[in-house]
Amino acid sequence: MKEIIEKVNILKEKLNKWGHAYYVLDNPVVDDAEYDKALNELINFEKKYPELLTQDSPTQKVGGVVMDKFEKYKHKLPMLSLSNAFNKDDLINFDDQILKEIENKKYNFFVEPKIDGLSISLIYKNGILFKGVTRGDGFYGEDVTSNVKTIKSIPLSISDKNDYVEIRGEVFLSKKEFEKINKQRQNNDEELFANPRNAAAGTLRQLDSSIAASRNLDAFLYYFMDREKFHTHSDSLNYLEEMNFKINNLGKICNSIEEVYSHIEYIQSQRENLEYEIDGVVIKINDFDLYEKVGYTAKSPKWAIAFKFPAEVKETTLKNIFASVGRTGRITYNASLEPVQIAGTTVQAATLHNADFIIQRDIRIGGKVKIKKAGDIIPEVIAPIQNEEYIKLKKWTEDIICPECNSNLERVDGEVDQYCINSQCPRKIVRGLEHFVSRDAMNIEGLSIKIIEKLFESKFINNVADIFKLKKFQKELIQLDKMGEKSVNNLLESIEKSKQNSLEKLFFGLGIRHVGKKTAKTLAINFKSIDEISKLGFDQLDQINDIGPIVAKSVCDWFEIEQNLNLIKDLKELNVNMIYLGNEGTKNNDKITMKSFVITGTLSKPRNYFKDLLEEFGAKVIDTVSKKTDFLLAGKEAGSKLEKAEKLGIKILSEDDFLEMIGE
Known part of the structure; x- marks a missing residue:
């Protein structure tokens, strides 16, 4: 057995070395046949001796894990977006704002291409890849570890054996792989991906990791999250490179905005020659020690900016x-x-x-x-x-x-758009069905536009209620072109699960004109059931924050149509939930639930963090202070909103007051 273990370890070492040379350094040291031979040999050893299979084995990059769904994962530190610059004046202004914060302190910038892909956070524990998480909304991402493991340029183990190491970067598809995938989809009569970014995002969200493995995703890593270990961004990149991560070779230290702009022009001149898509350049202060001093806005850091290229x-x-x-x-x-x-x-x-x-x-x-x-x-x-x-x-x-x-x-009077007002227009029905099953609405996985069109043409569905009747056609669905038993079973399970969605997802999915995701949630929080919403008159709706006369009229008009009332009746009989269930993890708090909050000033975390917390408690977060406002959550430099709240006698909360209120 000792001899077998030694052979396995030698194979792993060789494959890791060859893979790094091929996928990271772009400098193959063996041909594909030799690599494949060694990989198959390792696979056979691990099948015969399962106890020798480790999490960081090169065989784990082949894929094959099939997930039911992706779990949410809360980022330890938010993944913030960057503010944008579009010209040299914007860059000069960015530099001026930094100077206001750090006065006379010498600093330089690090300038690197903005990869047109999907942000990813990699978490290693004791040197082994533990999680791969998408950016999501910046606070919560999706755990896509099984797919991240298939990316050949991302190491499954690293030399840094600390109990928590987080590295962020960008997952992307090369131009060559993108063309190859779209050619395959065209041959299979599938909808083409619009661009490499969409293709990368779609691939990373595949529940079957073998699909992700077949599409050859790649990744550049650009951010080592432990700012205590290094003082500069450039030093941290050198460290990442030492640990075998793929680092973009166009990054450069620049000592002035003039140098920054010059390097931007150089990167732009190389854009068409690159093997991957870029849509701009990221500029950040190189010195980590200045980040906290320069600070953050509610949505983005002040020490970094994205220069966006003009459209070609x-x-x-x-x-x-x-x-x-x-x-x-x-x-x-x-x-x-x-x-x-x-x-x-x-x-x-x-x-x-x-x-x-x-x-x-x-x-x-x-x-x-x-x-x-x-x-x-x-x-x-x-x-x-x-x-x-x-x-x-x-x-x-x-x-x-x-x-x-x-x-x-x-x-419509006052509008530039033309409309087909025929309620039985087949394209309107199909597009309405597509909206109903979308992620922000009922989130029914497996009902792509192609499948919806197929079901509509075959007369299995004609309205959204028919989706919940598909179970009785299970055998017929399996016979439909490219559906298959497994796909049909997964689809029916997803449909059944969607019946338990909270009211706001159903209400948004109904496709009432002018009712967006936020409006649907506002109505659900305020009135708790679709029956209560249907009873509301125009004046009642118009008085609600964030509703207004246009939305109020649209909602009233929708509930006056008999066909729509019959649809609600059908959905009820099919046991589709019509009640507001609150956010997952919502706690009861009489001081907060159903109250309206305005957030202003600089807080310890981005404003969206506090907005999400409040909405979890069923509170309404609004933008402007008025007599209807219950609380103002005020940070530093609160400004005019604080003055107005004081004049109106609105209860003002500091961050500590607020955290005490929610029990944190």
């Missing part, structure tokens, strides 16, 4: 203009284009927004147009190129009938 603009020919129908019946116009490369992807279609947008810019079919990617994500036509050929082209006129059901299109 290209010219191409507009082949056609076509309309599509959304879940509310709103008509969106889109352009069919001659394929053109922009921001790393091939673009063949772009949005034209609404009819007024096209008419005002005089965009014509057959003409040359300029296109860009808004935020480097959504392709958008921005203007026609007016030349002699363009003048000869026929002016475009808006559609007057729905492209899906041939009903007349209508405009």
